[in-house]
Amino acid sequence: MHMKSIKAPLLAATSSVMLAMAMTASADAIPFRDDVGDEGAQQFAQGWDGVVQIYLWNRVSGQITFNCTGSMINARTVISAAHCFDAYPEQVYADGPGSLTPIIAYGPDTFVPLFNWINTGQQFVDDLNGLSFGVDLMMHPDSEVNGVNTFPAADVAMIALSNPLYTLPTYGMLFSPIPEDVFNEGVLVNQIGYGTFHPGSDSSIGSINGRRRAGENMLGLLASQSDFFQALAGEGAGSPVPSDNQLLYWTDFDLPGRTGTCTRANLGPTGEDSIFCDDNVPGDGVRLDGDTVVLPGPSIDYFPGDALPNEVATGGGDSGGPLMAMNLFNNPLILGVLSGGFVDGFFHSSGQSYGEVSYYNPLFTYHQWISENNPYKYVSAMAGDGLWSDGDHWVQGLDPNYFVYNEDGEIVNGLPDGDEGGLGQRRPIEGIVFDTPVADTDTGDNPAGTGAGIGGGLVNFAANGVVATLPEGLRDGAAGSAWAAPEAATAQTVSGLIQTLTGPGYTGFVPSNYYGRPNAPAFEDPAQFFDVTLAAAGTTTFDLDFAEIDNLTLAGGDARLVINEDTDLTSLIGVNVIAGELEVNGGLLTRELMLWTGMLSGSGIVSLFDLNAFVGNGQILDGALFNVGGVVTAGAVGQTGSLTIQGDYIQTSGGVLGVDWSADGADLLVVNGDVSLGGLIAVNPLDGYVPTYGDTRRILSFAGERVGEFDGDNLPGVLYLATTYGAGFVNVTVEAESFSTQAQFQNGAQSGIAARLDNAREGSYDALSNLYAPIDLLSGEDLTSAFENLVPHEHYQLRRASEAHLELFANQMRDVALGQGRAEASGQAMAAGFTAQLMGGDQTARLDDASLAIAADQAAGGPNIQDQGNGWRLFGAAGATDGELDTTNVSSSELEGSYGFVGFDYQTRNWLRVGATLGYANSEAESLLVGGGQARSDVDTLQVGVFALAQQGGLTAMLSASHAGHTADSDRTAVVGGASFRTTGGQDGHTNAVTGALAYDLSPVEDALKLTPIVSATWSETRFDAGEQSGSVASMTVDPSEYVELVGRVGLAASTQFRLGAAVLEPRLYAGIAADARGSDEAVIASLNAASGPIVIDPVNTEDNDWSEFSLGVTAHLDSGLAVAISYDSLNDRRGVLDTETLSVGARFRF
Known part of the structure; x- marks a missing residue:
């Protein structure tokens, strides 16, 4: 029997320590089925645009190296693996001179945006191809204990970005373990990464080229590494070391159409309970304890089930990538982040990848740390009137990408009760390893294994190859914005430190983006970004000189935001008015304003342009105000005034341009861009004044081009607005239709009088104006009653x-x-x-x-x-x-x-x-x-x-x-x-x-x-x-x-x-x-x-x-x-x- 060169003492019960130490070579690349090929793996990855590649930029040397994969869990945050960054303390990672800056690149081929930035300085190619920079990085504190790396335990990290990547999808995270019955029915998963790639049959040709690849698999196991070894070799193969006993999700890479056979075999006095595959390559294998040897071949099947049509495994550079559950919920859910696998030649045959396993850190074991340190904060205003600057007016809400199983077995938005299980969570365990249900051995209850720990030498799937070296002048880019940290209440957290905004229900803060204190110790003055919602009844008055947030939503019919004069609010991603009223009397800067319903009013300036394009590419790209089904009215409601739109104005068929109309004038919407018109013009008479036949007002001016026309107006009765479209303006004149168009007359007396008033309008309007004034406003039964x-x-x-x-x-x-x-x-x-x-x-x-x-x-x-x-x-x-x-x-x-x-x-x-x-x-x-x-x-x-x-x-x-x-x-x-x-x-x-x-x-x-x-x-x-x-x-x-x-x-x-x-x-x-x-x-x-x-x-x-x-x-x-x-x-x-x-x-x- 030929095995890897492991000395005789390793065959004893302590062999797991030496085994781990032996697994230090490069892991296999991201393998795919030979019959699918590289193009098939890239094609399968189409649509996974929220999965990103992480590079590291040394701001001193200028070198940019491959690193890992990550997933967007909101527009500002990438979740990945801690081992991708544990070579240095957190404070080294920042977006500033002398730092190690994570580059978050995205797209089917991240070399495109990366080299575009290197050559032009522009971050963004298009909506789905670009890059951003990490301004803050957080690793779970248990990923390193007393200066010793605990891999693969607590292998979770989050990166805060310098730009909100709002064009990318974001993914929900499942913070509950998968129930046993669901697990047994089969959980289909996708595995996505930017790591090395090769066909499953040949691992010698792997490399990294910035391409995104993906495949599918069935979830094979929920158990710790110690559980995995015990299921293969018995209780003696277990380990009491905490990192060896942390729960992990596992998959294996099945050989399509395998013909080899792997069975339990007696290989002699020191291998009585071994596993032998008849396609084993001599020299491949590993001893687990005194009587168990695994001699694998490409046909080894650690977890039940055959190869799926697009089955893959993982490799170097895939670390931190998501394990996406595809059949649990309406949308894909991240179960965990990739930590690593095993070196070939030990648990799977060398020179190829079939039979290898990958393991992921489950996010449910670290939900508390994620919730407390997620830099993206969903916050809302409390009911009642209040000032933006009043910390007691705000409360932190539930992140919409947090999901749990409820008591009815349904997946719902939520957080688990109580603290996270973390490194010490031992249950539940689910699945079968080779031929043994993992629950048949009980590492958690009987840590009697004499191994001294297996985690220290396990292979992670990070990558560290040099991609490029920046010219000298580009090595120290400009530091990210770092305004003063907001004052807020504090709380004890998983990190052991006093922190702010640590989860739902938190209050005592003022929403204003903070990019973190560069090179600060871990968890001190972290970056925080705000997604603000006003849904409760009441008026929030923006009274700060300036504040920046990521996103703003008005979602309550009685919710109102008033931006005072001489103040400026910036919402980088956009503003959504689903219901309620937004009154802008000062300045509002945003990329896009969507007025779904509700109202936009005020006498200030709404500036619409893409700040990502400006900051990242040096380009000024006009944004737009989309009036989909709301009302835009210049000035305060009930007063004439003007509202300026710096950008384009698009009013669809469901939108309304509201015009307060008085005897002296009317509202004016000033658009310093293009306009696309549709929908209605709604006139609101003021101070008892009624728009009268023949009145003319200017209601819109624009500096660019016009497309379309208003569909109509809301004038009552027979009156309507005759619209004049000129070069850069829209005027309206009150005209009148025939009375017969507005009512079904009941007798000839009514219709005769109506016809006379129709005919007399041109020549006798002044003489009859006191009669026309009220009757012109009527329709239907009211009009017939008037003529009666x-x-x-x-x-x-x-x-x-x-x-x-x-x-x-x-x-x-x-x-x-x-x-x-x-x-x-x-x-x-x-x-x-x-x-x-x-x-x-x-x-x-x-x-x-x-x-x-x-x-x-x-x-x-x-x-x-x-x-x-x-x-x-x-x-x-x-x-x-x-x-x-x-x-x-x-x-x-x-x-x-x-x-x-x-x-x-x-x-x-x-x-x-x-x-x-x-x-x-x-x-x-x-x-x-x-x-x-x-x-x-x-x-x-x-x-x-x-x-x-x-x-x-x-x-x-x-x-x-x-x-x-x-x-x-x-x-x-x-x-x-x-x-x-x-x-x-x-x-x-x-x-x-x-x-x-x-x-x-x-x-x-x-x-x-x-x-x-x-x-x-x-x-x-x-x-x-x-x-x-x-x-x-x-x-x-x-x-x-x-x-x-x-x-x-x-x-x-x-x-x-x-x-x-x-x-x-x-x-x-x-x-x-x-x-x-x-x-x-x-x-x-x-x-x-x-x-x-x-x-x-x-x-x-x-x-x-x-x-x-x-x-x-x-x-x-x-x-x-x-x-x-x-x-x-x-x-x-x-x-x-x-x-x-x-x-x-x-x-x-x-x-």
């Missing part, structure tokens, strides 16, 4: 009320006709019968007064009619009426009034009577209009008429003619958008009418129940004079108008008579229907007094031309000759616009 208020409702109140009055008088004439029929026919016979019965005489006896009263046969509610015996009759009635009338199809009025009616006739022949009537009615109509207006009219009607009645048998015919005069006084208040316009006036008119009626008594004279059908026809012509109003700009004049009706009626009257004491009672009922055969055009022509021009007023009430009538009453005929009556009459839906109810009383007497 402008309709001359008083004209239709007059028309409806006069019709109601004429219907009252027509009812009386109908009852005259019905009464004549009864009196001359059955009424007299019935009266005679009653008299004979009462007196016991015969039917030829003289009619007494009561019989004559019955014979008068008054209709229910009609005038009582008295036959005087000499041929004269006198009748009369009076009553009160109320009802409802429609002036338009959406407005109605209450109607209340009273009337009186008197008449007489004379019997010229036995069958003919002639007479005359006089009627008077008064009504008040009042409308409560939608929107708050009202219209009221007081209408009087005086009618005179003549008639003739002819009766033969049961048939009665009547012919009547009348003339009525109408007078109305009106008062209307139109409410338009909160403004009131009162108009008063009046209108007169008259109606001429002719009526013919026929009634026939169907009942025999001796019947107690009488049925009388009646038909009639009325022709009427109504003329109205001009209706004039005055009092406001809304006053109108309604032109003279006329209309004709031809109304036919058909009805049935029923009555009966019976004696009650000294009186004969006659109940009476009438029901009928009526229709207007002509219909009636209700449209009239009107004009605004302030602007001539016809307006067609068409209320579009209804097309119904029929209605019903009903009457019910009783008449008492007294024996004394006096007759009185009471009745109820209703008119139902006359032409769809009029309903009335009337209560009347009637009386008659003889001379």
Whole structure:
């Protein structure tokens, strides 16, 4: 059996010490599968842009050497391995003269940015290729104990950068061990690095060339080195040395399609429990203890599973690189940082890499130190108002890249409870080593192994080759900025020192970037950079002369930041306004301002340019303000002012340019760059001033080019901003659309007035300006309500009320006709019968007064009619009426009034009577209009008429003619958008009418129940004079108008008579229907007094031309000759616009 040259004493139990010491040769390069090749490994690394290469720049000698790999955990911090830097104390590492400066280079090929910087002095090539410098470096204090390196224990370091690398992705870190069930299901990992490279079958051709490579693997083990050796060789191979017992994550590099076999074998007295591979190369192998020898070959498989399609291992220069878990969470999570592996020829065959293992320091064992010393601080303002300079106004928050498993087995943003396990954490352990579950041996509980420690000589995967030597003049670059350290409260930490800003909940500090005190001892005055969020309700006032932070976010609807005049705040990465208000009255310098929602206001200067490009490349690159969905308004809200943008302004379709607008001026946004326009212009009137048709303001000026136009504005109602785009400016003028574009009008009256106002805008705007001012701002229902208020409702109140009055008088004439029929026919016979019965005489006896009263046969509610015996009759009635009338199809009025009616006739022949009537009615109509207006009219009607009645048998015919005069006084208040316009006036008119009626008594004279059908026809012509109003700009004049009706009626009257004491009672009922055969055009022509021009007023009430009538009453005929009556009459839906109810009383007497 041939092995590496290890002397006989090494075969004893203490051989692990000598084994470690023997492993000091260079580790293998980053190997990849032969069938994948170098190009495949580089291709697999695409997208891992947050994994960086670390070089070391000796500022004295000018040499730049390869070092390690690291990962971006925020824009300012790289996490890597402590052993990459433990050759010197932390204070040696700085960005200044005489220092050893870490260079953090990134990109698929870091030679590109590195040599670009060497040749041109420019740090940045593009977003994904460039470099920065370490200004502070921190190594876990347990990586060195009493001056002795404890590798691989606590092999964690962080580097603070001179520039925020905001264009690179950053990665979350898992601060919990992987649960056993998840581990057993299989954890897919990616391994990324910039180290040496070669195919797995040949490690002799490796080199470093600045290229990033990556591959995949399955997580094989969570255990310490001591656990690893015990699982291979038994408890005797363990070690009580703390660094040997620190937990590590492990992977192995499986030979694709392996055909060799590795088994447990008895290799003799000193190798009874050995591992032998049949493809072992003589001379390769290692003794672990007195009875265990490992003789590996390329087929050795330390952890279960075959090679993945892109499986890799790690090598020199990969140290500090991440072990990325790919299938645990939505995003990759860093499980640990690479520490190292084993020299070839010991645990894997020499000259190649298949079978080798790599181990990583788990970050969960050092979460406390990372949280306390991470130079990037996420902080927020507490609720309530406060000053930026007040340390009690701030609190440190949870880093969004810290993740843990919660009690439900879910990965969430958080930190573990309690202190870190650190170097002493022994559990949990998970996995199988070769054929033995690592948990079967228990190093943590039984540190009985007699080894004296294996960590001292283990191979790390750092690299130290010289890349370049800078010319003499470039050896001592300018030192990084180092402002005074911020004052803050302090706390005890893992380092054992008093430190500030050590984790969530920490307060007593003022956010302002600090680049560290160059060459200060470890953990003293460290670099600190701030990512500031304002989410809680309250106003934070920036009151410092100057402060620099890395990033600023406003994320609360009630959060507000005010940057005072004569102060300057710099936010290097950018400003994000997700919600809330940012008011800049002083200076704000940032690379980019994203206004997602919320508001930007103020009268200061927002300077937008890329400070990385300026500091790193000496270039001034304009930044931009992106108004995505917020509001930008110059000056303070509610005051006109100007806001200056040094850079470009881009407003998307969701953005709003807010413009405070007063009688004297408007906000002005001044852009000293290009503009790209879209979205809305929102006008905010000040001090009661309303932007008015024709107003013009300048709202934007710019020094560069313009792309696009604003999409619209927020002006209310029909107003809109007509935008003028000039050379370097944008002006807006208030114009107006047609009212019809903003409302669905409900009738022709509204649309007619709207059309007139549209047409009058050009020539009569000044005369009507008091009306345009409020109505231009309305739309939808508010606009239709306004136009409904402008309709001359008083004209239709007059028309409806006069019709109601004429219907009252027509009812009386109908009852005259019905009464004549009864009196001359059955009424007299019935009266005679009653008299004979009462007196016991015969039917030829003289009619007494009561019989004559019955014979008068008054209709229910009609005038009582008295036959005087000499041929004269006198009748009369009076009553009160109320009802409802429609002036338009959406407005109605209450109607209340009273009337009186008197008449007489004379019997010229036995069958003919002639007479005359006089009627008077008064009504008040009042409308409560939608929107708050009202219209009221007081209408009087005086009618005179003549008639003739002819009766033969049961048939009665009547012919009547009348003339009525109408007078109305009106008062209307139109409410338009909160403004009131009162108009008063009046209108007169008259109606001429002719009526013919026929009634026939169907009942025999001796019947107690009488049925009388009646038909009639009325022709009427109504003329109205001009209706004039005055009092406001809304006053109108309604032109003279006329209309004709031809109304036919058909009805049935029923009555009966019976004696009650000294009186004969006659109940009476009438029901009928009526229709207007002509219909009636209700449209009239009107004009605004302030602007001539016809307006067609068409209320579009209804097309119904029929209605019903009903009457019910009783008449008492007294024996004394006096007759009185009471009745109820209703008119139902006359032409769809009029309903009335009337209560009347009637009386008659003889001379």
